[in-house]
Amino acid sequence: MYGVDPPLTGDPELDRLLIVRPDGPRASELGPPLTPWIAGQADGGGGALIPCVDPATGEPFAQVATATADDVDRAVDAAGLAAALWRKTPFADRRVHLHRLADVLRDEAWTIAHALALELGRPAVETLALEVLPALDHVRYVADHAHDAGAGEAVWPRRPMHAHKTAYYLFEPVGLVAIVTPFSAPFALPMAQTAAALAMGNAVLLRPSEHAVLAGLRVGECVARAGFPDGVVNVLPTVREDALFVVTHPRVDKIFVTGTLETGREILARAGCVPRPVVLALGGKHASVVASDADLERAARGVVWGALAASGQHPAAIERVYVEEPVAHRFVDLVLARVDELRTGNPREQRVELGPLISDAHRRRVEAQVGEALARGAKLLRGGQVPAGPGFFYPPTVVLAPPEDSALMREVTLGPVIPIVVVDSLERAVLLANDRPSNPWASGWTRSPETAARLLESLEADVVTVNDVLYDFGEPAATRGFHGLAGMGEHGGITGLREMCRRRFVVHDPFEAQAPLHAHPYDREAERAAGALLARLHARGPLARLRGLAGLAASARFRARVPRRFFFLRSRSTRG
Numbered sequence: 001m002y003g004v005d006p007p008l009t010g011d012p013e014l015d016r017l018l019i020v021r022p023d024g025p026r027a028s029e030l031g032p033p034l035t036p037w038i039a040g041q042a043d044g045g046g047g048a049l050i051p052c053v054d055p056a057t058g059e060p061f062a063q064v065a066t067a068t069a070d071d072v073d074r075a076v077d078a079a080g081l082a083a084a085l086w087r088k089t090p091f092a093d094r095r096v097h098l099h100r101l102a103d104v105l106r107d108e109a110w111t112i113a114h115a116l117a118l119e120l121g122r123p124a125v126e127t128l129a130l131e132v133l134p135a136l137d138h139v140r141y142v143a144d145h146a147h148d149a150g151a152g153e154a155v156w157p158r159r160p161m162h163a164h165k166t167a168y169y170l171f172e173p174v175g176l177v178a179i180v181t182p183f184s185a186p187f188a189l190p191m192a193q194t195a196a197a198l199a200m201g202n203a204v205l206l207r208p209s210e211h212a213v214l215a216g217l218r219v220g221e222c223v224a225r226a227g228f229p230d231g232v233v234n235v236l237p238t239v240r241e242d243a244l245f246v247v248t249h250p251r252v253d254k255i256f257v258t259g260t261l262e263t264g265r266e267i268l269a270r271a272g273c274v275p276r277p278v279v280l281a282l283g284g285k286h287a288s289v290v291a292s293d294a295d296l297e298r299a300a301r302g303v304v305w306g307a308l309a310a311s312g313q314h315p316a317a318i319e320r321v322y323v324e325e326p327v328a329h330r331f332v333d334l335v336l337a338r339v340d341e342l343r344t345g346n347p348r349e350q351r352v353e354l355g356p357l358i359s360d361a362h363r364r365r366v367e368a369q370v371g372e373a374l375a376r377g378a379k380l381l382r383g384g385q386v387p388a389g390p391g392f393f394y395p396p397t398v399v400l401a402p403p404e405d406s407a408l409m410r411e412v413t414l415g416p417v418i419p420i421v422v423v424d425s426l427e428r429a430v431l432l433a434n435d436r437p438s439n440p441w442a443s444g445w446t447r448s449p450e451t452a453a454r455l456l457e458s459l460e461a462d463v464v465t466v467n468d469v470l471y472d473f474g475e476p477a478a479t480r481g482f483h484g485l486a487g488m489g490e491h492g493g494i495t496g497l498r499e500m501c502r503r504r505f506v507v508h509d510p511f512e513a514q515a516p517l518h519a520h521p522y523d524r525e526a527e528r529a530a531g532a533l534l535a536r537l538h539a540r541g542p543l544a545r546l547r548g549l550a551g552l553a554a555s556a557r558f559r560a561r562v563p564r565r566f567f568f569l570r571s572r573s574t575r576g
Helices: 012-018 069-086 091-107 109-120 124-150 188-199 213-225 261-271 296-312 325-341 360-375 426-434 449-458 493-498 524-538 542-554 556-561
Strands: 049-054 059-065 166-173 176-180 203-207 233-235 254-258 278-281 286-290 318-324 379-382 397-400 417-423 441-445 463-466 501-508
Touching (some): 049 109, 069 233, 091 109, 091 188, 296 441, 318 325, 325 397, 426 449, 441 449, 493 501, 524 556
Parallel strands (some): 176 203
Antiparallel strands (some): 049 059, 379 397
């Protein structure tokens, strides 16, 4: 049982899966395939079978039948029926459901953490800290703040003839939201996005990564256990080629995709056939800058954790390190000492900190990036060799001075690799950190408030932290925006909740009037009123604007079409 003392989770079925035979399970032991989650129950799944492989052994422990195009149609029908009722549910009732969902996550936290640990090949304490707890925090946050995000927002008039009107924004449900998530954040991200969608009155189609199907199905199961209406959340596992069935369905109203740049381009190309809004988070090469005045012990521990948490497969993992030359030798020594302390192995063994990568194909990709950098002159300080034996393990690896144009420094790695580049100045470090088309995260390390301010202002990433890493994923009130090749749109916080809404501008004129001010006829009186209004709002001096006001007072059209009680109100224009 790989060092895990029973009982493992308290869930007999999950315990059975966690007891992995040294020689791997027989096909007959996998049991019947799991199926998509449609209309509140396990249903469908006439497509290809996806094996759920334990990355620590390379052996399958379950299998999932993927959704077909017919399954997607049935899920859309179920979501449409559920959404029609759910969007009319008051915020107070949605809040009750969301807090029930949070209670489910709290009560099942370790069970979920162990299930994720098996599927992802990570220690359970890590999946609890980086997946379950952030998911729980986000659900509680959206439960308590959805009403604030969805409340109408007043629009104050900037022109005097509009001062009597009631104008505001309405935030209404988008409708049917399609969510596509990666294996690097297979539970926290879809749970947070699903909760935000539900909080704002939407229905959801969730397409999880084929490398983390069970994590996605667990989201649907938790939602059902919290008592949400059947069909309001549907989970549709597919192979990668069939994922477009979900996002391009003509009845999907908005798409949220987290993944690679190639995935984002493909989604945009297909989604554009039926115009609809798309929110993309496409990852990038997190750069970390170590200033010469940094607390090097703290920086080394932060960089090692930020680069190697989840074996480097966290979406915001550090993938480039730039350190100033005066402290480079000491910093590298501290990094190597921290790396040497880490324990790599099967995450179900006690006190293991680094597990395997998600698949053999992914391991080969990481190995190829490191190999190319070494062939071009980089120096290998630790790791770099694929170990013998089962599973998809790759050792924590430290590479010094990889070429800036190497794949290791340009392409997303998502592996346990720390590339370190020594620079002659902080300015050079910032220049190199910013020299990427996709730059969602950056971090810096310094003791100096002045240097911290320089890093916060000059690092051009969408999220910048100083003396901390992986912070924003755990803070539900934080909004993460993505721009350029890193994506588009926003996640988290009040703004992220409003991404789940359709904003409408509405106006009510409650006062009696003959007609709108500028309505027909276009006679001499219309010309006088328009000229007087032009002068009142935009004339060069106060005296000329006062003459414009007098002209409005003399205008029969203005008096008949704008209530007199608002006659002398000043506009809220930039001219005051």
